[in-house]
Amino acid sequence: MQNTGKSTCWGIQSIRTRLLLSYLAIALLPLSILGWLSVNVYLASMTDQVTNYSQEVVKRVAQDIDEYFLDIDFLLRRDQDFYIDQFIKLVQNNNITNSRKYVFRIWEDFANLRRVKPGLEDLAITFADGLVLSSYGFYYTDQVPQSSEVTILGPRLNRIGREVVTMVRPYAAADRGQVYISADIAVERLASMADFKASPRGYVYITDAEGRIIFSPHQDVVDDSEAILTHSAESSVTGWQIVSVVYADEVEAELAYLKSLTYTAIALVLAGVCFLVVFLSHTFSKPIRRLQEFARKANLEGDGAAEDLPIRGQDEIAQLGMDLKRMLARIRELMSQNLQEQKLLRKLEIESLTNQIKPHFLYNTLDMIIGLLEQEQTDQAIHLIEALGNFFRLSLSRGQEVVQVRNEIEHIRSYLYIQQLRHGQGYQYHIQVLDPEVLECYMPRLLLQPLVENAIFHGILPSDGPGRVDVVVRRSNSGVEFTISDNGVGIQPERLAQIRSLLSGETEANDDMPCFGLLNVHKRAQLVFGPDYGVSLESEPGQGTTVTLEIGCFEQTTDFDIKESALG
Amino acid sequence: MRHLRAVLTVILAACLLFSPAVWADDLLTIGLMPRSLGNPIFLDAFESAQQKAQELGVRVEWLAPYDFSTEGQVIAIESFIERGVDGLVVSVNDEPEIRAVIRRAIEKGIPVVTFDGDSPESGRLFHIGIDNFKAGWEAGQAMLKIVRERGLDNEPLSLVMMSGVPDALHHNQRLEGFTAALEGQLEVTVAEILHNQDIVDLAVIQVEDYLQNNPEVDLFFFAGGWPFYVPSDAMPYFKGWALAGGIAVGIDVFYDALLLQRDGILQYLVGQDMAAMGALGVELLVNYLRTGVLPPEEFVEVGLTYASRDNLDELLRIYEPWLVK
Incomplete structure (x- = not known):
């Protein structure tokens, strides 16, 4: 039975095919393991990273809020403020017409504090009957605080329509009832403090201890239709919960992107490896195929046709071909x-x-x-x-x-x-x-x-x-x-x-x-x-x-x- | 035009007459908006308005931006509208945003009166204030007299004027009155018009900076008393310039300004009665809300006060120190 060159070139038993498959296996196995490891390691790393970042974010926001409200509380501790005390006395005596000096000083003081404290929307002295002296002026309100402790109210719209949360501290007891000093903090300021994203669509929202929304960048705090990852931290000063939301599909999308990137890289490398393998197997098997062609011609055609085939190269197979060529010539000579x-x-x-x-x-x-x-x-x-x-x-x-x-x-x-x-x-x-x-x-x-x-x-x-x-x-x-x-x-x-x-x-x-x-x-x-x-x-x-x-x-x-x- | 205004007035009065506030005649709330909280000149109006409110049994709310800004004033007026006050007395510039927000207030059934600064096209009921052109004219006449007394009337003179904001109608009228008084009488060149944006602190800085860099200027006219709240020692360049022969006159009379005049820093002042404006604003508006009766004239003028060397001591006894600065 005789084999032709074509039938054995790409056959499963051909050296070229075996070389090809061997190289592919050598290249594919580590690449596959590397890709699998990369994806899984990165998934774990990414999940940990998102978790750590989210936790860090909510802790940082809680810390910022605590520091901010401690500063505000410090501003509100004005038990010894001469002008406020005098203004309260004049109001108690219904002598508001002589209060210009103190009113103006208080306005000026409040205005300066607003300038130096970003997000501080208003400071106000509120009497139990609704009289208010704030950095906006002098007016009356129906919303008089009732608490005897430091309280945070809101969010609400303040006198000039700004959305604020209000920190209220009892100031002094007076004949006209309790007097309160309060600070309006713009919700925008809370938004800027919570302006962190653990993922492109992720966000941070703030609730009070009862779960009521203080601030959220989204109308619906949580979209029930989507899987989310949440992490929270508590603000010790306000008692608020700071919640970070990350959509699970974003992590998955990131992973899918990574997977596609990895697979693309593997595919590209494989394509390169295939090209290289084909090239190398072709190069390595070429002398063998020439030798095979030489033997086939010698076997089929005789008459010295095979001896005319050129055998190039200096490798072992070329040397073998040359030896075979010489042996064939010798055989023919001996036969003759x-x-x-x-x-x-x-x-x-x-x-x-x-x-x-x-x-x-x-x-x-x-x-x-x-x-x-x-x-x-x-x-x-x-x-x-x-x-x-x-x-x-x-x-x-x-x-x-x-x-x-x-x-x-x-x-x-x-x-x-x-x-x-x-x-x-x-x-x-x-x-x-x-x-x-x-x-x-x-x-x-x-x-x-x-x-x-x-x-x-x-x-x-x-x-x-x-x-x-x-x-x-x-x-x-x-x-x-x-x-x-x-x-x-x-x-x-x-x-x-x-x-x-x-x-x-x-x-x-x-x-x-x-x-x-x-x-x-x-x-x-x-x-x-x-x-x-x-x-x-x-x-x-x-x-x-x-x-x-x-x-x-x-x-x-x-x-x-x-x-x-x-x-x- | 006058018929139209009369018809509108009757309609508005009818609306107010049948409004719950008027019928109930319970505690009326009048919103007052000065140009800013940071300008002490309005404290007279604040106090007199409070006093008048107590007399009339109404409430006065006093709301304004701390530093003057049209945006801040618009927000304050919208706040009054949202609050549902019964009437508004405001000092404004005649600007489109102001006219628009006043019209919105009127559409909500809130009558609006202006004081000090007017916006005639806004639809406000009437205006309470001084004759600003006359005030400027009087200051100009006083300047002319002092120049002649010093024998400088034949020399070319340079003049600096300070105003609040360019769109302030009443400030512009004061500048026009002042320059009209000097026109043809002196060879005066206006070297600069400083606009302090109705901010007292900025006014002091502008005066000091200008005179530090341009001590050769001869005349200074202040269309308002913004920089007069600080002692003379707090404005060394102004003080040095004035004592070296510079002539400064201005509008607004109050205790601190009189002290500057006593120290020879200011030579003449024309005062506007801000207290009268505040009181009249509340009184006339409450009267209108309760009776529907408007003042006979659309412009309710309050008188001017003049402070010269002749009556300085008397005025220092009348005016009380504010000590707000």
Whole structure:
């Protein structure tokens, strides 16, 4: 199953998506916690702040009112005021017509006090019969205080229509009844003292001890339709309650504003994080995607198309890509090499096989069989036919590339037997297996026959004396070693050097060389087992030649198959 | 115009005649409003009005702003209206706000009389006061006489005049009378007209400041006695200027002013009888409320008093010290 680049780029299992999700999770989690904490901490803080501020406000207003009314009370304590005393005496004596001096002084005094005390609307001396001398003048009233203690009246409209509260203090007892001294305090002054807001719509109102409104900036003190937070404090001098009102929805609105601000900030940060994450994941995964594209092209297209893809950068992934690129090139090189080697191997096998099945070999052997039959040497003919049959059966090996050493030994045994009969028992041969376990090893077929053939045709037959061919099989350090020795004519040193040069590859071989079979065996052994294996040659002119073939040992045919498939 | 006024008077009298206050003839309440409480000149009127009220068996309420202001006077009159007094005697400037509030009082059935300061177009019943032009004229004649006695009548002279507020009709008439008396007789240049807003303390300050900075001025005319309530030593520049030859005359005669005249600070005074104004205001209005009878003339004039070196000692014996300042 093949994955395309597009299908994996944004898939849940793609590195890019995982990076994206990971970064988002890393960014979102602290942001969410921070936002949640901010909102909740600020809500608690804001509620506390409103509460504290409201309490502070009402306490401050109560304190201001207390201080103000204490000042007013101080102004009203005029028991020793000469002019007021004299005026009262004149009024008692109905001698008002001679009161100008005292009246004027009192007016002047009251006017000065009004100037220096903001909010002090009027000061008045009131007699029990309603006669009033105030800073407004001289008049009568129906509202005569009755209390013997300091009293605060109102709010009410005073003589000139100003809304005031009146602080009254008994001044002196007189024949015409109790005389009172009073001060009118403008409600506007109370309004200015209570002009604090704990919230934009919040306000402060003042009630007396019985809950009657003294001052409120609103017609309806409390709107029952809305949830409110109230805090109050008592004025110790007046006994009034100062009440701060904060609408709950304002706190909530503030919180909602904060929430929206926080969420907007989080959204903006998230947007920035998303952009950054996409950018970073794209940047980080780009080399991987290029590598993926490289591998995909290498897998799908081959033919070196992937190697043409540029791989940039100095990071690990770029280095990996470069290594992969080099590895791919190496694989292709090895594959090409292997293909060539396989072609060569096939060619050498075919050549070897062709070389074995020479027509005159078959004709001569058949003629020899016929001769034996004519001579009625039936048993020997049968042996020869069996040897010939074994020879060809083992040569073909049912198309197998490898055969057991045992079979290869049997193959040359049949060959040596046939050749011995052909050449009239002119030589002896002896096959010795020193390490029988090597007979179980697998080896490329038809490796030994050319060497035995050389020993017969180029060693023994040219010599005059009785010939002998010895084949020894033993285990070597890295596989199996075959030694084929003859006591023939040997090889001249120059020729030996030339052959060795051909075997080592120092000299290029050609098809006309007489040592074609030797080279064929040597190349096939090296192709199959490597350059450490192959044929070596020892020879002394007139003494004979020893050819050693060293090969590896396949434990089973699949070893060769695996290697073959890997190369192919 | 006279027919219209007569008709209005009859209608108003009829309304008042059938009002509960008149029918009940119980304690009438008369509201009096001076120009301000802080100007002692009105204390004569205050006392005489109280005295007259006792005689007539009515109540007098005395209401005004401490320092003169048209707004304060309007508030005071509205207070009287709200209180439901039976009649009003007021000293005002002839200003639109004053005319409007007097008309509102009249619409509420409250007859209004003016004294001292008049507002002729307001619909008030009548006015009690002095002939302000004549008072100024008399002061001017006295100034002319003193200048001639000092041989300064052929020299160019500079004059400073002090008034209350620019819209005060009676003060303006006094200025006009004074300048008319000098016109053609002396070569006088009016260097400055000081307006003290009817505030006594401010009047003293203005006089002192002006004479400190302009001691070369020759003549001073006071259309009212605002700065005369303080001893001469309390006005060193004025005192120094006068003793150095400056000539000052004014209107309003009371004990403290006479003391200044005795000390040579003031040379001549023309007095208005504020006590008569207060008493007459109550008397004539109560009479009107009770009988519906108006004074024969719309302007009830009270006489002038003259204070010169010739009668100074006698006046000092007649007038009592107020000692309000």
